[in-house]
Amino acid sequence: MSDPRKLFIKTYGCQMNVYDSERMAEAMGGAGYVETDSPDDADMILLNTCHIREKAAEKVYSELGRFRALKDQNPDLKIGVAGCVAQAEGEEIMRRQPLVDLVVGPQSYHRLPQMEARTRNGEKALDTDFPLDDKFETLKSRGPKARRGPTAFLTVQEGCDKFCAFCVVPYTRGAEASRPAARILDEARELVDRGVREITLLGQNVNAYHGAGPDGADWSLARLIRELDRIDGLLRIRFTTSHPNDMSDDLIDAHGTCDKLMPYLHLPVQSGSDRILKRMNRKHTAEEYIRLIERIRAARPDILMSGDFIVGFPEETDADFQATMDLIEEVKYGYAYSFKYSTRPGTPAAEREQLPEDVKTDRLHRLQERITHHQRAIQDAMVGRTVGVLFEKTGRLPGQMVGKSDYLHAVHVADCDRQPGDLAQVEITESGSNSLAGRLVS
């Protein structure tokens, strides 16, 4: 038998791309490929790209240019572009970069093995359709299942119907679609059999999940979580990313009553100014968002909040920006991701008059300074508390293990006799620059 071909995948962007890359690797496993961690000896290179912010496409072109030498050495090397840049600019990529053999959009990944076969016949393959079939069902590898690490992502919902004025997701990932609950439960059980202890449910608008349930009814995300909660061997459940307007009462209630659902919630608000929220088409006010968080904290008082912010959105004044700073003071995020607004072709806000770059930069720095302050304070306040830690791997020092707390902080534990996948109670003794340290509580 000939050696298996080697596949190198480089993943950009969000956790859903990480999940998609894993599924593509498994599907290509069925087509005789094994994954390699270097492009140098690969027979196929796939870039799984992200289009959410500026310069993504340019990055892809410069990365592709670097593969020219590899293709010169190995004319059989196939180069593919997947992900959201592929969806948005597929034909342009094919035109501009003759090195590319294959372009596949996020909704067509299940067709990748057939597309690869076509490239082996010397053809080019492009597929950026939005087919209706369940790509994850088709992507499932039928072969032996490799053991997995303790944490995994699981996509339950894709696409978005919200059309925030800055965002490309509704165009690149398409309309909202939820996978049937039974398939998700099957996949979760299989992950647990393979060693997974913590599952993060993924969706661009995950809390809008409404998949067909095995009982014929539409299941909400809360219903799905309650069912996952019953899987023996699964210890933790998380989900991301949520829109405030889809934070239903049953999901808030699940945060208070579902033991495996972790006390961490990523709930982007983008801005604290009602004027800007309206122009962003977010369909809620800052006050409504703050009241929502109060209700969530009433259900689960220790929940750690995380958020996303955009500064320098068109028409954002100093007063608007100050409203965002005020909101941050009120909510106190344990984690937050902040970005300068960048124009995305085809989105409504791209047509509007843009703010000067230096204004955006200044606001971003000021915002990040306050966010870091709160993040630090919340992390430091963990010292003295006893928290659950799921160990993921050995640390750099002998006998040390590293894992994540219930609140998603990295935690180092010395003299630790536990294995990856073990969940233990740890008393936090120290707060370092990016992680906590603690000791096992017997």
Ligand code: 5AD
């Ligand atoms: N410019 C800057 N940030 C953006 N995001 C989405 N689109 C843009 C854009 N055009 C940010 C939002 C979103 C996160 C995933 O990326 O904060 O929540």
Ligand code: SF4
């Ligand atoms: Fe984009 Fe999220 Fe708004 Fe949907 S809800 S358009 S994914 S920012």
